Amino acid sequence: MVVDSPRTQIIGEQLQQEERSPNSFISRHIGPNTAQVQQMLDVLGLESLDELIAKTVPQSIRQKRLLELLPPLSESAALAQLKAIAAKNQVFRSFIGMGYYNCITPPVIQRNILENPGWYTAYTPYQPEISQGRLEALLNFQTTIIDLTGLEIANASLLDEATAAAEAMTMSYGISKNKAKAFFVSDDCHPQTIEVVQTRAKALGIEIIIGDRHKFNFEQPVFGVLLQYPASNGVIYDYRAFVEQAHQAGALVTVAADILSLTLLTPPGEFGADIAVGSTQRFGVPLGYGGPHAAYFATKEEYKRQVPGRIVGVSKDVSGKTALRLALQTREQHIRRDKATSNICTAQVLLAVMASMYAVYHGPQGLKQIAENIYLLTQVLATGLKQLGYSIISEQFFDTVGVELGKDNLVDILKAAQAREINLRVVNETTVGISLDETTTLQDVEDLLAIFAGDRNLPFAVEQLATELAGNNVPFLARSSSYLTHPVFNSYHSETELLRYIYRLQAKDLSLTTSMIPLGSCTMKLNATAEMMPVTWAEFGNIHPFAPRSQTKGYQILFAQLEQWLAEITGFAGVSLQPNAGSQGEYTGLLVIRQYHEQRGEGHRNVCLIPTSAHGTNPASAVMCGMKVVPVACDEQGNVDVNDLQAKAQKHSHELAALMVTYPSTHGVFEEQIKDICAIVHAQGGQVYMDGANMNAQVGLCRPGDFGADVCHLNLHKTFCIPHGGGGPGMGPIGVMSHLVPFLPGHSVVSIGDEQAIGAVAAAPWGSASILTISWMYIAMMGAMGLTEATKVAILNANYIAHKLNADYPVLYKGKTGLVAHECILDLRGLKKSAGIEVDDIAKRLMDYGFHAPTVSWPVAGTMMVEPTESESKAELDRFCEAMSSIRREIAEIEAGNADMKDNVLKNAPHTAEVLTADEWEHPYSRKQAAYPAPWTREHKFWAAVGRIDNAFGDRNFVCSCLPMEAYSS
Numbered sequence: 001m002v003v004d005s006p007r008t009q010i011i012g013e014q015l016q017q018e019e020r021s022p023n024s025f026i027s028r029h030i031g032p033n034t035a036q037v038q039q040m041l042d043v044l045g046l047e048s049l050d051e052l053i054a055k056t057v058p059q060s061i062r063q064k065r066l067l068e069l070l071p072p073l074s075e076s077a078a079l080a081q082l083k084a085i086a087a088k089n090q091v092f093r094s095f096i097g098m099g100y101y102n103c104i105t106p107p108v109i110q111r112n113i114l115e116n117p118g119w120y121t122a123y124t125p126y127q128p129e130i131s132q133g134r135l136e137a138l139l140n141f142q143t144t145i146i147d148l149t150g151l152e153i154a155n156a157s158l159l160d161e162a163t164a165a166a167e168a169m170t171m172s173y174g175i176s177k178n179k180a181k182a183f184f185v186s187d188d189c190h191p192q193t194i195e196v197v198q199t200r201a202k203a204l205g206i207e208i209i210i211g212d213r214h215k216f217n218f219e220q221p222v223f224g225v226l227l228q229y230p231a232s233n234g235v236i237y238d239y240r241a242f243v244e245q246a247h248q249a250g251a252l253v254t255v256a257a258d259i260l261s262l263t264l265l266t267p268p269g270e271f272g273a274d275i276a277v278g279s280t281q282r283f284g285v286p287l288g289y290g291g292p293h294a295a296y297f298a299t300k301e302e303y304k305r306q307v308p309g310r311i312v313g314v315s316k317d318v319s320g321k322t323a324l325r326l327a328l329q330t331r332e333q334h335i336r337r338d339k340a341t342s343n344i345c346t347a348q349v350l351l352a353v354m355a356s357m358y359a360v361y362h363g364p365q366g367l368k369q370i371a372e373n374i375y376l377l378t379q380v381l382a383t384g385l386k387q388l389g390y391s392i393i394s395e396q397f398f399d400t401v402g403v404e405l406g407k408d409n410l411v412d413i414l415k416a417a418q419a420r421e422i423n424l425r426v427v428n429e430t431t432v433g434i435s436l437d438e439t440t441t442l443q444d445v446e447d448l449l450a451i452f453a454g455d456r457n458l459p460f461a462v463e464q465l466a467t468e469l470a471g472n473n474v475p476f477l478a479r480s481s482s483y484l485t486h487p488v489f490n491s492y493h494s495e496t497e498l499l500r501y502i503y504r505l506q507a508k509d510l511s512l513t514t515s516m517i518p519l520g521s522c523t524m525k526l527n528a529t530a531e532m533m534p535v536t537w538a539e540f541g542n543i544h545p546f547a548p549r550s551q552t553k554g555y556q557i558l559f560a561q562l563e564q565w566l567a568e569i570t571g572f573a574g575v576s577l578q579p580n581a582g583s584q585g586e587y588t589g590l591l592v593i594r595q596y597h598e599q600r601g602e603g604h605r606n607v608c609l610i611p612t613s614a615h616g617t618n619p620a621s622a623v624m625c626g627m628k629v630v631p632v633a634c635d636e637q638g639n640v641d642v643n644d645l646q647a648k649a650q651k652h653s654h655e656l657a658a659l660m661v662t663y664p665s666t667h668g669v670f671e672e673q674i675k676d677i678c679a680i681v682h683a684q685g686g687q688v689y690m691d692g693a694n695m696n697a698q699v700g701l702c703r704p705g706d707f708g709a710d711v712c713h714l715n716l717h718k719t720f721c722i723p724h725g726g727g728g729p730g731m732g733p734i735g736v737m738s739h740l741v742p743f744l745p746g747h748s749v750v751s752i753g754d755e756q757a758i759g760a761v762a763a764a765p766w767g768s769a770s771i772l773t774i775s776w777m778y779i780a781m782m783g784a785m786g787l788t789e790a791t792k793v794a795i796l797n798a799n800y801i802a803h804k805l806n807a808d809y810p811v812l813y814k815g816k817t818g819l820v821a822h823e824c825i826l827d828l829r830g831l832k833k834s835a836g837i838e839v840d841d842i843a844k845r846l847m848d849y850g851f852h853a854p855t856v857s858w859p860v861a862g863t864m865m866v867e868p869t870e871s872e873s874k875a876e877l878d879r880f881c882e883a884m885s886s887i888r889r890e891i892a893e894i895e896a897g898n899a900d901m902k903d904n905v906l907k908n909a910p911h912t913a914e915v916l917t918a919d920e921w922e923h924p925y926s927r928k929q930a931a932y933p934a935p936w937t938r939e940h941k942f943w944a945a946v947g948r949i950d951n952a953f954g955d956r957n958f959v960c961s962c963l964p965m966e967a968y969s970s
């Protein structure tokens, strides 16, 4: 037996005495109780958790002390503490606009989607047969976008409007045939969009020309242009002539368009745009001080293979029934790696679902009425301002008025606004902007006018103005085409109908409310209710991202504490909370490294070493940073081949920028040589980027900053309890060593960041700020000991599964003591030869048992990667192992010749109720065997909504919007 250091033994003892009281949150979060932990250890032949850890985590990197965090709080105490922090935020009425608007989240959507684990705990719909609900909601989202933008195809969300614009730029760069290396950005785009596009362009060597569209004549060749519609200042411009000019010059046109305005205005697709991007935040998603919100991306069908992010497409199942799944998967970075054009992985599915339901609930007439009401109030405001003697910058507006003021006057106006707890947008020294929204009332307009009236009484009645203007509901460039004519947008306008529609879809989806989702690398752990509750508190939800910082003291405390805790957990000096997903953290971290080299006069360093086992986002992110990817081999144990690394690092010594390494490796083991690996890279002048997706195996046991990493991202939606939301939201903050702190992303709108900062990487300065509350709650309730215990149990659970399943399915990689880290890879490749069974057959058969498959065929083809997490109880682990073993016995029947090679329970899985209850049944096995293969399925049966889906059919017949109703009945 290996003896652990005395210090950890003390920690272990303290933990048992103080922390695992049965009523503590720690005991709610961690599945197995102390007795079950002991039973599992017994199965593994181990004395204690500490022995397990001593045998899995290399001694050389073990942390010798407890993390310095606050003592763990109970759920109620943590909620009370966060409530006190929230109370330090001041919720003013914001009329700032700039792409963010107050809106009303219909309560039926708030409670039944945003606050409903049936929706928020689902995974990305990679197993479409048990994901038809959210796939349908996302198809509705795409249809909404296609209809409103007037373009042909749309994806199922990007991270925010600014990054969507940056994606549009890189897509245009790839498509345009004119070979230009410059991109024109109209100076009346939202400033944060311009900044994010600039950051993205710089790394790729693309020149950004920011200027006045009227003065730009295309003499300098550009591959694309970006316009804002209506412009950031609120003005609706007629872009037709400019679009034509751009096309003549061989440039693609991207229009960043306000989604609600398109219910009234001519859509971009009708005036020639090639791409439309924007935010769907104002379709019922709270501001949340910046997010999360879903961005949209629409374009022409001819570019379908270049579209970033995921597209839901229509296909059919084995019975010919219409079925949905993610289309054109071969475009994505997990397949294309360094040939990928985008690194988007986690997007904003939950928020896209909310926006789509908002469209379903209101329908075309309801949306139009919301928009017309806003337009009317804006006209009242503009007319009132003029009657007060002010000049406004244009009469061609939808929801935003620019008011021209003298410098002194502006200061007075802002003071008066502040006195009324109202935020206006300061456009420049002499102009303010006022944006109205769905929540604005006539009283609000009166209050706004009172600000501008100063000491005077209003010389008119706003009601009177409203009555006079009420007929004027046709804005400049009015839309004539119809939209959202599909029955889905015209059927669920009563709350009862919508509620049932939401639950009908939810019932088709397997989420954590049904069973464990043991996805390797994705860490589908508990998303505790107490962690989720603060997300919808008004003090966090109703704050505009560009509200003055004096009003967001609560948020600043939250950020400072969370940054400090994450820095302590990872061993880094500084943290940026800006990146909105792991992929964005990778991109940001590599940009920081790039900037570091550049500042040292070594800007030529551009080689990024990436082990072949890496996640597809790694090479894709490196390419986005203008780096050249050099693959590093892995050895037979799944470790980085240190000799190959040494050779490649030496060979590229002069150009070496970075190594990207995942730890513990994607093969599920703690590499013994991680310190040496980091040292090799440093010796050649490179920096070490650690992909922190597997941080759940490290928290409290070792710290990337201590063993050689310079940068690391954390997937807060994996390790730190933000739910996956069916494919987003997420957060991917990065931690960096002190020499890299000056380069962390800035944000010009709110003036954060050092002089040497890399610029903004997301639209909002602190990314999806409102969901940071979830990770804050988690850390506050777990404390140092709880977090450490969670890591240990995560490793225990994985080893327990590996041990129990090893006889049925060999565990591919183990550490030198025969143990795995927090996940394990099951090798299924032999079954192809012995029984003609592929990984997919097992994945689909698991559905008949009521389980979601583990990660399939990654990082090794023909395998499954299982990550149980600490939150799953021993009972649930046993149930999963029993399902897997039972499936193995079913395979043995094929091997023995007792079951048919082609017509068997695996090949025909999943079995739907419809197929099982059909009059005909011609399979050589019984219906009972198909449907009720395990005792618990008789207790509670989760039915797959459709049978096995034909992916290829859908890609050959590409459709990404709602089919006409007849198509479903046939």
Ligand SMILES: *Cc1c(COP(=O)(O)O)cnc(C)c1O
Pocket: 344, 345, 346, 521, 522, 581, 582, 583, 584, 615, 617, 618, 662, 666, 691, 693, 694, 715, 730, 732
């Ligand atoms: C999940 C994951 C990523 C990507 O993170 P997103 O948040 O989905 O962008 C990168 N690397 C690894 C190893 C992962 O598991």
